[in-house]
Amino acid sequence: MNLEEYKGVYVFAQQVDNEISSIAFELLGKAKDLAKDLNTEVTAVLLGAGIKGLADQLAEYGADKVIVVDDPELKDYRTEPYAHALSSVINQYKPEIMLVGATAIGRDLGPRVSARVATGLTADCTVLEIGDFPLQAVPGQEQLHNQLLMTRPAFGGNTIATIACPYNRPQMATVRAGVMQKIEPIKGAKANVEEFNPGFTPDNKYVEILDIVKSVAETVDIMDAKILVSGGRGIGSPENFKILEDLAEVLGGTVSCSRAVVDSGWKPKDLQVGQTGKTVRPNVYFAIGISGAIQHVAGMEESDIIVAINKDADAPIFDVADYGVVGDLNKIVPKLTEALKAEIAAAK
Amino acid sequence: MKIVVCVKQVPDTAGGVKFNPDGTLDRGAMLTIMNPDDKAGLEAALRLKDQYGAEVTVVTMGLPKAEEVLREAMAMGADKGVLVTDRVLGGADTWATSTTLAGAIRNLEYDLIITGRQAIDGDTAQVGPQISEHLDIPVISYAQDIKIEGDSVVVERQYEDRYHVVKAKMPCLITALSELNEPRYMTPGGIFDAYKQEITVWGRADLKDVDDANLGLKGSPTKIAKASDKVRKGAGEKVSLDPDESVSYIVDKLKVKHVI
Amino acid sequence: MDFTLSKEHEMARALFKEFAEKEVKPLAQEVDETEVFPRETVEKMAKLGFLGIPVPKEYGGQGCDPLTYAMCVEELSKVCGTTGVIVSAHTSLCCDPIMTYGTEEQKQKYLVPLAKGEKLGAFGLTEPGAGTDAQGQQTKAVLDGEEWVLNGSKCFITNGKEADVYVIFAITGTVEKRGRLQKEISAFIVEKGTPGFTFGTKEKKMGIRGSSTYELIFTDCRIPKENLLGQQGKGFNIAMHTLDGGRIGIASQALGLAEGALDNTIAYVKERKQFGRAIGAFQNTQFQLADMATKVEAAQLLVYKAAMAKATQKVYSVEAAKAKLYAAEVAMEVTTKAVQLHGGYGYIREYDVERMMRDAKITEIYEGTSEVQRMVISGALLK
Secondary structure, three states, rough: OOHOOOOOEEEEEEEEEOOHHHHHHHHHHOOOOOHHHHOOEEEEEEOOOOHHHHHHHHHHHHOEEEEEEHHHHHHHOHHHHHHHHHOOOOOOOOOEEEEEOOOOHHHHHHHHHHOEEEOOOEEEOOOEEEEEOOOOOOOOOOOOOEEEEEEEEOOOEEEEEEEEOOOOOOEEEEEEOOOOOOOOOOOOOOEEEEOOOOOOOOOOOOOOOEEEOOOOOOOHOOOOOEEEEEEEEEHOOHHHHHHHHHHHHOOOOEEOHHOOOOOOOOOOOEEEOOOOOEOOOOEEEEEOOOOOOOHHHHOOOOEEEEEEEEEEOOOHHHHOOOOOEHHHHHHHHHHHHHHHHHHHHHHH | EEEEEEEEEEOHHHHOOOOOOOEEHHHHHEEEOHHHHHHHHHHHHHHHHHOOOEEEEEEEEEOOOHHHHHHHHHHHHOEEOOOOOOOOOOOOOOOHHHHHHHHHHHHOOOOOOEEEEEOOOOOOHHHHHHHHHHHOEEEEEEEEEEEOOEEEEEEEEEEEOOEEEEEOOOOEEEEEOHHHHHOOOOOHHHHHHHHHHEEEEOOOOHHOOHHHOOOOOOOOEEEEEEEOOOOOOOOEEEEOOHHHHHHHHHHHHHHHHHOO | OOOOHHHHHHHHHHHHHHHHHHHHHHHHHHHHHHHOHHHHHHHHHHHOOEEEEEEEEHHHHOOOOOOHHHHHHHHHHHHHHHHHHHHHHHHHHHHHHHHHHHHHHHHHHHHHHHOOOOOEEEEEOOOOOOOHHHHOOOOEEEEEEEEEEEEEEEEEEEEOOOOEEEEEEEEEEEEOOOEEEEEEEEEEEEEEEOOEEEEEEEEOHHHHHHHHOOEEEEEEEEEEEEEEEEEOEEEEEEHHHHHHHHHHHHHHHHHHHHHHHHHHHHHHHHEEEOOEHHHOOHHHHHHHHHHHHHHHHHHHHHHHHHHHHHHHOOOHHHHHHHHHHHHHHHHHHHHHHHHHHHHHHHHHHOOOOHHHHHHHHHHOOOOOOOOHHHHHHHHHHHO
């Protein structure tokens, strides 16, 4: 493998129902930073059926170039045709870095492609940067520069590891949704669009989709919320979540919750923040009646401002909170809602 | 039908994580369990066995101690256990692990391979799909329901906002979610029987069609540059006031930060 | 001498512990509060073979040793004394005598469904006038053609109304022993639903309140001749031998209660703060815990030794008596101390130690009081 041949930062631009997923824009935002450090270009790889028209959007979010594989076999996600398409793109274009979203699609596609093109893959990264490997020069070992350093949590968020892929290309990573920042879209930006079709020959690995069943629940995605009012076991009952809903409404926010609440059956899983739920980074995160188990903190600690209300002064949530209030949530939260209502009304 | 289930012995992070004084994880001090997603995969296999009749072989790669999860699987109802253990296999990343497991599975007959979606220590979700690639068979990840129809499997494959009902010809690899089922308990008699059975132990020499260059730490494309106990952002302020003062305190902070 | 458990036993313990934590613990408080027999838990245990642990596989059991069975009762009792005694009474007092003294037909008919947990078992020896003095029996059985006719009553019967199969003791005549007339006692297997077999009042108890404790009443209750268990006239020996095994079960229950109270207390003293520090930081607490832990471990060694003796020895009365005597007294002592270390919270029902202390008391009383155990032990010493 001639590593020098591999150039450019590539992003798998996931689309579902011919709509580009938010993760693709987030990855483009990060890819732009990496490409700048490497003095190279950002390329989006867009796979699907009837999706050529989406290329401009990718340009607006930072893609210099878009490779489009447009084929009826790629209509709905199936591992094999997608893996064939993406690995063919890799073999043809030889990217230095290949980023994939750590979504239900990306976490299936990424490993299959990495095994096919025989390279390493680092899963669920939260930080990507360009640097040296080894980090510090070690006598007797060549220190390689311009490596992709991929940082990810492990052991349920208890440890963190930085991983490199120094001797194989591309350097592949899947990246957690909601972690990277997309850029402000540049209206009217155009990318160099290139069509590529490796040809598709169905075999036993082409599975058949018998049916597609979409979830009916149309809930707000807590990952998109600017303000989250999150409740834990301390709320006491599903009914008592009303006081959090009232607070969220005043602030234009959304209610989320801890794992304990989901386990108790008080709230659905899609509102769960944490290692086994969603990673969120709102402007303000209210942690109310949440003790702050490490698995929860792993999913919300990147929030800009964390306000915690808990009756237990020793609750670990106070270790990450910017503003911690020790007290009875049942007394404080309704009053806070009223006070904010008055403030907001006065400001108008 | 022959089903191979891959399982991993992992530290029980739910039971509290212990650290060495230098900040690294004290694996020796933590209890070990069968990885929850893998256990759901095993339960899925045992239910297929109950329903359609099948021989279930459980495969694990790890230290000799990992034999325990094979005994546990057998006490739940698995028929055979294979332990893949060898010093040269240590330090493997997902590529090297999947290469190893594929090398072991090539020695076995199978219609279906079931793995857990991901392990709670690494959380990578890679080994299952990578094994399927090495064996050149279809993969269906994130299974929330599994049925057999003739020579095919019909699986509900979960996505964030939907699921696909997917049909694949066997042999096929499926990765299971812990939501898939509630794994059964062992039985007391099953435990004693499991310890009476022979476990197959394979080393490097027993792996089929694998290259040394793809095994263990040396064969791992990804390298750890740094590992540490997670550094957390420091605690901010903490106040203990009466409810009215608490409210004023929060309102003031939100004003200062221009939230309102 | 090796005090380490085998891997099999370790794994069995992990199984019992997981089951107890997940399936039994969440119900323990409710079972105590409502005094309702935990039928669903019993069904779950039946499915997993917990109701036939020491019964050979050919009779539908798990084929494990008495130690595995003792560990099951121990782990269940750590979180719920009621559940522990249900398993103990069923296994030790009903499965065991049928396994030991039953004919092949009796084993097939009764032991197999008992061991599979399809049926629940109970044991009726105690009568209002015959507790420790088992010779004071009044219940009579008279052979009438092809049937035994039972008349009398039994009291304080564990699994009373919930069981399906009962091992019942009754007088079948008198024998002369050393010049004195003595009652001849025999054992019988009685099925629930037999005409003439009814239930009296349900007892309201201090502890183990979810276990079903009833009076059994026999009024011209006719059972088939072949339901005589063991030889006619050997009932007293059967009862005493059965109770030797039962005492290992109750010793395990007592041990579990003590361990559960200790675990709860350790967690509590780390959390509870007084005078600005955790009460676990005070030396009084530390010394109390040290004593509790030491006694609990001593009790465990005696219980496990007795269980092993049952596996390897023909007679293990003294081992069983020592285990029960010590474990029961340790259970009472440790649960009482646990309540004390919890302070006011220990006295309210929200905290488990309150229930454990009430549950512990019975272990000093049933299946032979502590005084009876001392008689057995000293009797062997002075023989």
